[in-house]
Amino acid sequence: xxxxxxxxxxxxxxxxxxxxxxxxxxxxxxxxxxxxxxxxxxxxxxxxxxxxxxxxxxxxxxxxxxxxxxxxxxxxxxxxxxxxxxxxxxxxxxxxxxxxxxxxxxxxxxxxxxxxxxxxxxxxxxxxxxxxxxxxxxxxxxxxxxxxxxxxxxxxxxxxxxxxxxxxxxxxxxxxxxxxxxxxxxxxxxxxxxxxxxxxxxxxxxxxxxxxxxxxxxxxxxxxxxxxxxxxxxxxxxxxxxxxxxxxxxxxxxxxxxxxxxxxxxxxxxxxxxxxxxxxxxxxxxxxxxxxxxxxxxxxxxxxxxxxxxxxxxxxxxxxxxxxxxxxxxxxxxxxxxxxxxxxxxxxxxxxxxxxxxxxxxxxxxxxxxxxxxxxxxxxxxxxxxxxxxxxxxxxxxxxxxxxxxxxxx
Amino acid sequence: xxxxxxxxxxxxxxxxxxxxxxxxxxxxxxxxxxxxxxxxxxxxxxxxxxxxxxxxxxxxxxxxxxxxxxxxxxxxxxxxxxxxxxxxxxxxxxxxxxxxxxxxxxxxxxxxxxxxxxxxxxxxxxxxxxxxxxxxxxxxxxxxxxxxxxxxxxxxxxxxxxxxxxxxxxxxxxxxxxxxxxxxxxxxxxxxxxxxxxxxxxxxxxxxxxxxxxxxxxxxxxxxxxxxxxxxxxxxxxxxxxxxxxxxxxxxxxxxxxxxxxxxxxxxxxxxxxxxxxxxxxxxxxxxxxxxxxxxxxxxxxxxxxxxxxx
Numbered sequence: 196x197x198x199x200x201x202x203x204x205x206x207x208x209x210x211x212x213x214x215x216x217x218x219x220x221x222x223x224x225x226x227x228x229x230x231x232x233x234x235x236x237x238x239x240x241x242x243x244x245x246x247x248x249x250x251x252x253x254x255x256x257x258x259x260x261x262x263x264x265x266x267x268x269x270x271x272x273x274x275x276x277x278x279x280x281x282x283x284x285x286x287x288x289x290x291x292x293x294x295x296x297x298x299x300x301x302x303x304x305x306x307x308x309x310x311x312x313x314x315x316x317x318x319x320x321x322x323x324x325x326x327x328x329x330x331x332x333x334x335x336x337x338x339x340x341x342x343x344x345x346x347x348x349x350x351x352x353x354x355x356x357x358x359x360x361x362x363x364x365x366x367x368x369x370x371x372x373x374x375x376x377x378x379x380x381x382x383x384x385x386x387x388x389x390x391x392x393x394x395x396x397x398x399x400x401x402x403x404x405x406x407x408x409x410x411x412x413x414x415x416x417x418x419x420x421x422x423x424x425x426x427x428x429x430x431x432x433x434x435x436x437x438x439x440x441x442x443x444x445x446x447x448x449x450x451x452x453x454x455x456x457x458x459x460x461x462x463x464x465x466x467x468x469x470x471x472x473x474x475x476x477x478x479x480x481x482x483x484x485x486x487x488x489x490x491x492x493x494x495x496x497x498x499x500x501x502x503x504x505x506x507x508x509x510x511x512x513x514x515x516x517x518x519x520x521x522x523x524x525x526x527x528x529x530x531x532x533x534x535x536x537x538x539x540x541x542x543x544x545x546x547x548x549x550x551x552x553x554x555x556x557x558x559x560x561x562x563x564x565x566x567x568x569x570x571x572x573x574x575x576x577x578x579x580x581x582x583x584x585x586x587x588x589x590x591x592x593x594x595x596x597x598x599x600x601x602x603x604x605x
Numbered sequence: 606x607x608x609x610x611x612x613x614x615x616x617x618x619x620x621x622x623x624x625x626x627x628x629x630x631x632x633x634x635x636x637x638x639x640x641x642x643x644x645x646x647x648x649x650x651x652x653x654x655x656x657x658x659x660x661x662x663x664x665x666x667x668x669x670x671x672x673x674x675x676x677x678x679x680x681x682x683x684x685x686x687x688x689x690x691x692x693x694x695x696x697x698x699x700x701x702x703x704x705x706x707x708x709x710x711x712x713x714x715x716x717x718x719x720x721x722x723x724x725x726x727x728x729x730x731x732x733x734x735x736x737x738x739x740x741x742x743x744x745x746x747x748x749x750x751x752x753x754x755x756x757x758x759x760x761x762x763x764x765x766x767x768x769x770x771x772x773x774x775x776x777x778x779x780x781x782x783x784x785x786x787x788x789x790x791x792x793x794x795x796x797x798x799x800x801x802x803x804x805x806x807x808x809x810x811x812x813x814x815x816x817x818x819x820x821x822x823x824x825x826x827x828x829x830x831x832x833x834x835x836x837x838x839x840x841x842x843x844x845x846x847x848x849x850x851x852x853x854x855x856x857x858x859x860x861x862x863x864x865x866x867x868x869x870x871x872x873x874x875x876x877x878x879x880x881x882x883x884x885x886x887x888x889x890x891x892x893x894x895x896x897x898x899x900x901x902x903x904x905x906x907x908x909x910x911x912x913x914x915x916x
Contacts, residue, residue: 229720230822237721372889398864403892406826408817411616412861416888418741419609419862432722432818444612445734445742 219260220525222247223282223290225275225302228267231405232294232431234458239293239323239508240265241499246512256519270294270405272301279305283318288527291511293324293343294431295404296375303330303339310338310527310605317527317605321515323508326453327375328382331553335600338527340534340554342507342514346378346428346453348560348594349476353426353451354386356474356562356587357394363449365397367422369413371433372401379428379453397422405433410440417446424449435459438473442466450474456583457504461565461576470566471584479506479543480563481574483585488543489573502576509542510556514549528605547591553600560594562587608739613862614855619747621854622754626809627827628834628846629761630802636778636841637795638688640696643703646824646831647710648803652676652810653819654718657725665728665815673808680803684796707824715821722820750812757808758847765843774798778841833899839912848910853895860891 224243227236240263247261255261264287266278275298282290292302299322310317320339322330326346330339344352357363368383370376380399387394397420402413414437417425425448429437434454441448442463450473455464464473481492481503492503503509514537515530522529534549541547545559568575568582575582631645652672659668683706691698727746735745765771777784777794785791810823817823834853838845864886902909 229715231820233720233820234722401889402861406892408823408826409616409620412613412858415609415612415616415741416862418612419606436818443742443744443747445737445740 219262220256220289220519221262221264221282221285221287223264223266223279223287225266225268225278225282225290225292225298226294227270227431228265230269231433232270234435235431235504236267236270236294238458238501238504241501242495242503242505242508243291243512245495245499246508250512250516253516254520256516256525257523259525268292268298270298272298275302276305279309279318283309283313283316288317288525289319289321289515289530291321291323293322293505295373296325296327296330296378297373297404299325299327299330300334300374303334303336306338307336319527319531321511323505323511325375327378329374329378331555332599335553335598335602337531337554337602337604340511340531340549340556342511342556344476344478344558344560344594345555345596346375347382347596348557349453350379350382350386351596352560352562352587352589352594353474353476354383354390355589357387357424357451358390360449363391363394363424365395365420365422365424367398367400367417367420367425367448368396369398369400369402369417369425369427369429369437371404371429373404376401376404376428379426383426402433405431407433408436410437411444413437414440414444414446417441417448418444422448424451426451428453430454430457432459435463438463438467442468448472452476455565456502456563456576458501459577461579461581464565465577465579465581470581471564473565474562474586475565475583476560476562477506478510478541478558478560479503480561480583480585482568482572482582483561484542485544491542492574496574502574506542507556507558510539510547510558513542514539541591545591550595550598552602553598554602555598557591557594559591560589561585562589608741609862611738612741612743613858615743615747615751617855617858618851619751619754619854620858621851622751622758623809623813624831624834624854625847625850626754626757627806627831628838628850629758629843630805631831632835632838632841632843632846633778633798634802635835637798638692638696638699640700640703641832641835642802643700643828644683644706644710645703645802645806646828647707648676648680648806649810649813649827650714650821650824651679651710652807653725653814653823654714654723654810655807656811656814657718657723657819660725660728660815665726665730669808669811672811673804676807676810677800677804680807681796681800683803684799688799689792689796707828711821711824718821720821722818725814725819727815746816750816753808753812757805761805761843830895833895835909836899837902837909839909842909842911845909845911853898856894856898857891860894861888863887 224240226239227233243263247263251260268275268278306318306320322341324343326343328345328347331341368380370379452475455473455475495503518530518533519525522533536551538548541558547558549556563583564586565583566581572582627649634642655672655675656668659671688699691702731746731749733745734742735748736743773789777791781791834849835846838849
């Protein structure tokens, strides 16, 4: 009797599992959910889960329900590969990741190797935030698509903006000590030299990634250097704590950042009291976005309690759905083929496209500053009463940089 | 330049004193048990989380007093019901026990407070600028941390050197059998010392929480550097731990402030081999300098600066 029951149970489970798997598409979300990167990893997860719910309500991917599988990589490349392998074994065929270009480089290698060894089970890697240029240049891969503007594009826009700020005389560079931070410092040096040769670079610092809890020694050094502006690519707690230490020391400088809009950033800027002297570059400014985007953002904030830090994730998921629906498949190769060269209207408005040559997404980029809100502005950040204000915009076509990618297609 | 030196010194002393608040308890417990307590930094983390929990419900000041006591009570319980039973099984069991305990505490903290940093705030009564020097401000809360650490050091010193209890503890650390013969309850003294060490770590956590970041990885971030402190200072030596804490605090802060690299030192005659290594500045090396110091001290003086025993 027992044996027969077991047989029936096994039979049922064999029958049930594939049927269940057939109705869902699992997307592995590999990002930090603990440690120093967790504050933004959690926000990313909320964003993707919200997007999955939205797309599921609209019919899912080619009729299949999307399920986001959270995988904690602790911002560690080795741990990411363990999680990716776990996801692959679990039937995940699409992974998405953003925090840490060191992680992204490891993942893109791993995905290429995995796909070579497992024909028919290919994995697609959607990168929403790792911005080291190398990922769409020397290390580009058919399986990797990037929705965030790469570091060079961002620095190009930032330095073009700085070109028009004659007050800038002395600049201090402070970045995280890994591939992305190194890329920011070298590009910043090169581009400033070209666009504003009169600017003196009074400091060029790197610090350990997501390990510093007290930036006071670094701020004392910036202060002593006499810098009037700081350029930093710091993200996660590294930007929030850097600004917090600056507030404590009363550092009066302008900040040109990649990610001051991340979790904890606005709170720290408010503490510094530097209204509209902290700049960030992003693909969307909630206070001057299109009506549709503002409505979406308001609903997102009401439900999740956080700012939409990743408009690019919206672009990513919408394009994924378009590609899957057009290809009538949820497999990696047909989706990738449809994504190549795909054009859409970006979440925050304006034409945008996925370049076929290197799988880099080009979209309008905006420079914004944080401070006292203009009358009529809708969104403040983190309950500070201050908000982001649009300062300058760059069209997608003006952000295009050449690539050295030699794509190998299957 | 003067400004940089002044503030680096302040920051360095503050960091050093914070390290000492942890190292003092750890080194005393080492003298007593003969093994390193891997869970010691976990008590620091618990102090921060308890402080946060009380701050959010009642206010900072109650947390400042209650959190260390609560952590001390947990520490005493760990010694009484955990370590004391394991003592007869030898050092390896004790070591493994504290090692496991550190993971258990981290998991429990994550279960209760989540993996994200919690919003442990500086009390409004201390949220102002203490002083302004060369146009740089120094927050009052940091001065408060420094004062607390100094007061704690003074209290610990007086308690150990000038009171009867302190004398008995000192004697028990080195000659436990003789102290027991004289009629003192040595196991109770051990529980007391362990609890007090945990309470000091808890106090450090409760005051460091708002200034640094209260998050589940805070123990793991500070743990390795703490072992460097007590090994460099000399295992079991309180004075050594004090000196080593300050030295490491200052070295690390000043290293960040320095820009020199080997390439600059050698100028144009720098040999081309080794490539990028020449370009690395002292500031970039700052995080590993303490470990370098550890290796050098172990080679040159295995007992540490002021230690008397080798292991």
